[in-house]
Amino acid sequence: xxxxxxxxxxPPVGNRSSVGASPEVSERLYEEIENGPEFKALERxxxxxxxxxxxxxxxxxxxxxxxxxxxxxxTDGTPGFMDTRLFSGFxxxxxxxxxxxxxxxxxxxxxxxxxxxxMDRMIARIVGLxxxxxxxxxxxxxx
Amino acid sequence: MHSxxxxxxxxxxxTSKDPSVIAIIFFASFVALTLGITYWASKRSKxxxxxxxxxxxxxxxxxxxxxxxxxxSAASFLGIAGIISTQGYDGFMYSxxxxxxxxxVLLIVAEPLRNLGKYTMADVLAYRxxxxxxxxxxxxxxLTVTTFYMIAQMVGAGSVITLLLKLDxxxxxxxxxxxxxxxxxxxxxxATTWVQIIKALLLIAGTIVLSIMVLAQxxxxxxxxxxxxxxxxxxKLSAAAAAGATEVTLSSGTGGASAAVNKPIKIGVDGGTNxxxxxxxxxxxxxxxxxxxxxxxxxxxxxxxxxxDKGGSYIVAAAAVAGDKAIRLDKTVPGxxxxxxxxxxxxxxxxxxxxxxxxxxxxxxxxxxxxxxxYPASTIAGAPTDFMKPGGRYPNTQExxxxxxxxxxxxxxxxxxxxxxxxxxxxxxxxxxxxARKSVVWAMVLIGGFYVMTTFLGFGAAILVxxxxxxxxxxxxxxxxxxxxxxxxxxxxxxxxxxxxxxxxSVAFATILAVVAGLTITASTAFxxxxxxxxxKNGQEKPGEQILVARITSFVVGGIAILxxxxxxxxxxxVLVALAFAVAASANLPVIVFSLFWKxxxxxxxxxxxxGGLFASLFLIIISKSFILGADAxxxxxxxxxxxxxxxxxxxxxxxxxxxxxxxxxxxxxMHFRAETGVGAEVGSSGVLVGAxxxxxxxxxAAPAPEE
Numbered sequence: 001x002x003x004x005x006x007x008x009x010x011p012p013v014g015n016r017s018s019v020g021a022s023p024e025v026s027e028r029l030y031e032e033i034e035n036g037p038e039f040k041a042l043e044r045x046x047x048x049x050x051x052x053x054x055x056x057x058x059x060x061x062x063x064x065x066x067x068x069x070x071x072x073x074x075t076d077g078t079p080g081f082m083d084t085r086l087f088s089g090f091x092x093x094x095x096x097x098x099x100x101x102x103x104x105x106x107x108x109x110x111x112x113x114x115x116x117x118x119m120d121r122m123i124a125r126i127v128g129l130x131x132x133x134x135x136x137x138x139x140x141x142x143x
Numbered sequence: 144m145h146s147x148x149x150x151x152x153x154x155x156x157x158t159s160k161d162p163s164v165i166a167i168i169f170f171a172s173f174v175a176l177t178l179g180i181t182y183w184a185s186k187r188s189k190x191x192x193x194x195x196x197x198x199x200x201x202x203x204x205x206x207x208x209x210x211x212x213x214x215x216s217a218a219s220f221l222g223i224a225g226i227i228s229t230q231g232y233d234g235f236m237y238s239x240x241x242x243x244x245x246x247x248v249l250l251i252v253a254e255p256l257r258n259l260g261k262y263t264m265a266d267v268l269a270y271r272x273x274x275x276x277x278x279x280x281x282x283x284x285x286l287t288v289t290t291f292y293m294i295a296q297m298v299g300a301g302s303v304i305t306l307l308l309k310l311d312x313x314x315x316x317x318x319x320x321x322x323x324x325x326x327x328x329x330x331x332x333x334a335t336t337w338v339q340i341i342k343a344l345l346l347i348a349g350t351i352v353l354s355i356m357v358l359a360q361x362x363x364x365x366x367x368x369x370x371x372x373x374x375x376x377x378x379k380l381s382a383a384a385a386a387g388a389t390e391v392t393l394s395s396g397t398g399g400a401s402a403a404v405n406k407p408i409k410i411g412v413d414g415g416t417n418x419x420x421x422x423x424x425x426x427x428x429x430x431x432x433x434x435x436x437x438x439x440x441x442x443x444x445x446x447x448x449x450x451x452d453k454g455g456s457y458i459v460a461a462a463a464v465a466g467d468k469a470i471r472l473d474k475t476v477p478g479x480x481x482x483x484x485x486x487x488x489x490x491x492x493x494x495x496x497x498x499x500x501x502x503x504x505x506x507x508x509x510x511x512x513x514x515x516x517x518y519p520a521s522t523i524a525g526a527p528t529d530f531m532k533p534g535g536r537y538p539n540t541q542e543x544x545x546x547x548x549x550x551x552x553x554x555x556x557x558x559x560x561x562x563x564x565x566x567x568x569x570x571x572x573x574x575x576x577x578x579a580r581k582s583v584v585w586a587m588v589l590i591g592g593f594y595v596m597t598t599f600l601g602f603g604a605a606i607l608v609x610x611x612x613x614x615x616x617x618x619x620x621x622x623x624x625x626x627x628x629x630x631x632x633x634x635x636x637x638x639x640x641x642x643x644x645x646x647x648x649s650v651a652f653a654t655i656l657a658v659v660a661g662l663t664i665t666a667s668t669a670f671x672x673x674x675x676x677x678x679x680k681n682g683q684e685k686p687g688e689q690i691l692v693a694r695i696t697s698f699v700v701g702g703i704a705i706l707x708x709x710x711x712x713x714x715x716x717x718v719l720v721a722l723a724f725a726v727a728a729s730a731n732l733p734v735i736v737f738s739l740f741w742k743x744x745x746x747x748x749x750x751x752x753x754x755g756g757l758f759a760s761l762f763l764i765i766i767s768k769s770f771i772l773g774a775d776a777x778x779x780x781x782x783x784x785x786x787x788x789x790x791x792x793x794x795x796x797x798x799x800x801x802x803x804x805x806x807x808x809x810x811x812x813x814m815h816f817r818a819e820t821g822v823g824a825e826v827g828s829s830g831v832l833v834g835a836x837x838x839x840x841x842x843x844x845a846a847p848a849p850e851e
Contacts, residue, residue: 034816042819050250058557061243065236065553069546072232072533079532080539089369089531093232100239101591104246111249112584120577123820130822 033129042122049115053107060103068093165642167308169649176341201336203578207585210569212339214241214560214586215346215593216292216658217299217628220651222717223594224634225627227601229610231375231530233537234601236549237717238594240556242587247561249583255739255818257570257579261825263665264564264731265673268738268753271810272746278673280753284730285564285669287757288723289662290704292565295719296662297708300655302628306615307648313709320705322656324663324697335660336572342650342657347593349650353631354596356638357603368602369531375605376409378525379612381505384410386517392428392505393525394611403526408508410524411516420510422526427503429473430460431483435498438466443491452488459491497775521623523609530605537781548780552721555784559724562731565665576821604630608637627715659704667696718781722764725784729756729791737795739818744799745807751798756791763787 033039071080072093082093201209219241226234260266265281297316304315361368379394391410404422411417445462449472457472470491472483483503489496518524537545537552560566570579604613613633614625635647671693676682734752737744763783768776780786817823 034812039816039819046819054246054250057243057246061240061557062550062553064239065549066546068236068533069537069539069549070543073539075539075541077534077538083532085531087369088366089371089373089529090366091232091531093533094235094531097235097239098595100243101595104243104587105591107246108249108584108587112580116577116580126820127822 033126033133036129038122038126038129042119042126045122046119049111053111057103057107061100064096064100067096165645169645201572203573203581204585205336205340206569206573206578206582208343208589209336209339209572210566210582210586211589211593212341212343212346212657213565213569213661214590215343215654216716216720217296217303217651217655218717218720219593219597220346220350220600220654221299221303221628221631222295222715222720223597224600224604224630225613225715226536226717227530227597228604228608228613228630228634229625229627230535231372231528231602231605232533233535233549234717235598236552237556237721238597240553241560242591242594244557244560245583245587245590247557248566249580249587252561252567252735252739253570253579253583254576256567256735257573257576258818258821258824259814260567260571262568262571262672263669264567264735265669268734268749269677270738271807271814272738272749273804275678276750277746277753278677280750281731282669282673284726284753284757285673286666286700287761288562288564288727288731289666289669290700290707291723291726292563292720293659293662293666293700293704294707295716295723296655296659297704298714298719299628299716300652300659301708302615302626303632303648303651303655306629306632307645307652316705316708319652319656319659320701324701335657335664338657338660342653343589345650346654347589349647350593350596350600352643353635353639353647354599354603356643357599357607357634360603360607360638368599368606371606372531372602373529374409374527375530375602375610376523376525376527378523379609380410380518380520380522380524383520384514384518384522386515387513388510389513390507390509391514391524392507394505406526408510408525409527410514410518411522416516416518418514418516420512420514422508423511424507424509426507428505428507429457429503430471431457431473431503432469432471433483433487433489433498434469435467435496437496438468439463439470439491440494441465441492443470447492450490451483453483455483457483521612523611525611528610530602530610542779544779547785548782551725551780551782551785553784554788555721555725555728555782558732558784558788559726559728562727562735563724564669564727564731565661568665568668569661571825575824600631600634603638604634608633663697663701663704664693666700667693670696670700721782725764725782725787726757726760728784729760729787730754731756732788733792733795737799742808742811742815744795745802745804747802747804748795748799751801752791752795755794755798756787759783759790759794760787 067082072082073080082091082096084092086092086095218237223234223237226237228234256264256267259270263281264285265278268281269277297319300319301312301316304310304319305312308315310318358365358368361371381392381394384391391408393408404425406422407419408422409417409419442465443459443463445459447459449457449459449470451457460471460473463470487498489498533539534545537548539545570582573579573582608630611625613627613630614623615629616623632644632648632651636644639647671689675692676689680688730753733756734744734749737752738749760783763778763780763786766776767778767780767783
């Protein structure tokens with residue numbers, strides 16, 4: 001693997017697809033890079049963030065229609081638990097609905113500012129491998 | 144100068160039947176501004192990449208505003224405010240779902256989609272599948288979703304323009320349609336993007352000002368605002384009440400219906416005069432209007448006898464002919480019954496009919512003390528209703544349909560956004576996945592801020608305009624018709640006066656115009672790129688042909704939307720759009736997710752999933768209570784999501800195993816690599832494929848040739 005891939009260099013670009021202009025890439029490139037440690041690490045770290053984040057926001061979100069639907073009012077029309085008033089007309093159901101906005105914003109910014117830059121650095125390394133591979137390949141082919 | 148302007152304003156305000164001069168000036172200015180931008184942009188759209196994807200040169204923050212502009216449609220601005228202002232808290236569920244939905248877009252689909260696609264959703268789905276069947280099915284689903292979405296916009300546009308310019312409804316819809324076609328046909332994606340950006344900023348600015356003005360009515364006391372949300376009056380006086388009167392007649396709207404013995408009755412509005420009395424007796428007054436599920440099969444003469452299943456007897460108040468879907472009844476034995484039940488079983492001409500709904504002409508309410516002031520007819524009056532209480536639209540009954548409908552709606556909203564073709568294509572207008580990600584977060588900030596403010600728009604209209612006043616007087620018949628889509632413009636009129644009303648109405652119009660433009664370009668691109676170029680022409684075309692086909696498609700799609708919107712009654716735009724979301728979540732989302740993350744997924748699964756989800760959702764909408772069948776519909780939910788979304792996933796899953804196709808799994812590693820890293824993705828404004836595409840890759844091979 002080490003003879004075709006120069007893992008030492010990392011170009012400055014991230015998830016920006018400004019890879020070298022050669023459209024010709026052999027099957028071996030993908031086999032090597034896709035099975036290489038860099039890509040596996042990228043996949044693992046994405047799964048470790050995105051799967052729990054998705055499960056979390058889905059549960060948090062669906063709690064709203066379930067709680068409001070079944071416990072907003074009782075079946076006899078009297079106010080349910082979620083209709084508890086916190087101050088003046090402001091209810092628990094409304095507070096929980098508002099908290100959904102805060103939850104969505106916080107999760108989005110965690111992804112954008114904390115997780116994504118790390119992911120972009122890993123992608124940059126992989127793109128660097130592709131670029132180096134293309135350059136080496138071109139040299140070997142005598143182009 | 145000033146007094147002249149004021150007298151114009153006063154004159155136009157006084158003659159409310161005439162079109163507002165200010166409204167027309169605002170409207171004309173906006174159209175002129177956007178047409179100017181379209182003209183400027185049309186000079187720049189030369190290649191297909193520029194026309195369909197704005198040369199992939201839109202910056203992340205710009206695209207974020209454009210996504211917000213594309214997304215905040217008539218449903219958000221008119222529809223949500225409309226539901227909250229007439230049915231309370233439940234309307235806010237739309238606001239929440241439509242924002243949280245962007246987490247699905249951000250975490251799961253935006254970046255891989257940007258890396259894999261070119262112009263349409265089908266590019267991603269066809270990437271490793273057999274292109275023709277997948278593109279055909281995806282184009283069908285795209286056209287269905289965008290048409291559904293567009294009908295809702297046109298219905299909203301019809302409401303606003305009819306009120307704004309006092310035009311005939313059909314004419315209003317036709318004008319919207321033609322202006323929007325000019326945008327898309329001549330400008331393409333660059334023009335549409337700039338229209339979205341301008342409209343999004345105008346809409347947010349207008350909403351902020353409107354929210355501040357609502358809060359100013361409560362002296363910026365948020366506690367007082369929430370207090371008032373529990374005291375909304377939902378009925379009207381059906382006749383003037385004199386000072387000293389001890390009884391009043393209330394219209395039979397929801398509030399009139401909520402008048403009950405020993406419950407408070409409030410007459411007048413906050414800010415003006417108002418008095419609170421207690422009802423000592425409530426009488427339903429004849430004649431009753433009975434709505435029938437099926438047309439009458441024979442003529443019914445005036446004076447004919449009718450009985451109901453509760454032992455009441457009535458006479459027909461006005462002759463009805465075969466084909467009528469309503470009859471009017473008078474009581475014959477006063478005092479025997481206090482009117483009909485809500486859904487009576489009637490025997491007419493020896494035939495038993497289960498009626499839809501029975502509404503008395505009005506209710507007479509006896510008051511515990513005489514009124515101090517005189518009130519004209521149509522003054523807001525009735526039992527104050529708690530609009531903060533959940534269940535106004537989706538009541539939690541024994542059968543639990545309301546609760547299930549809320550969950551079904553939630554599923555459609557949160558999973559539908561990531562399957563909306565006109566939102567997904569917006570990510571092709573940015574240079575790369577990083578910008579796509581940034582644009583989602585930008586959009587979330589703007590959209591979320593806007594949706595929080597729907598609280599002030601919706602509850603504000605309920606309190607300040609009055610839930611029973613949300614509607615317009617029909618220009619031809621002179622009769623008031625409830626129309627929840629008018630809540631926001633009427634609120635602006637009530638608290639801001641003519642000028643502000645004109646501004647908000649123009650913003651609403653611009654909102655719809657921009658969304659319709661986005662929808663039209665998506666539908667026409669799906670046809671031109673997926674059906675015409677890739678199926679009919681096998682990927683080989685003459686220069687410019689694809690753009691011409693897209694322009695022709697725009698005219699056809701626009702024409703169909705105009706006709707359907709004219710034929711549609713004034714339903715709530717948010718509810719209609721939620722159905723489009725259910726179709727998108729059922730047909731598109733399952734196949735997008737499977738094609739990105741499931742190696743075994745193949746052509747049969749993609750086509751099966753698209754068509755299965757599409758037909759399941761359409762079928763359930765047709766047999767649901769929100770469509771023509773009404774209360775007796777076999778499907779007792781308004782939104783089909785809870786059944787049709789699992790059906791979409793299941794059919795995509797099952798159909799996968801009907802085929803032994805292996806090429807789709809063989810191409811998966813390459814697709815996965817490109818989706819994750821962006822290597823080989825479409826880049827830059829040149830529109831040329833740059834990078835390490837595998838030889839023979841479907842997109843890679845087809846892409847460069849027809850580009851320039």
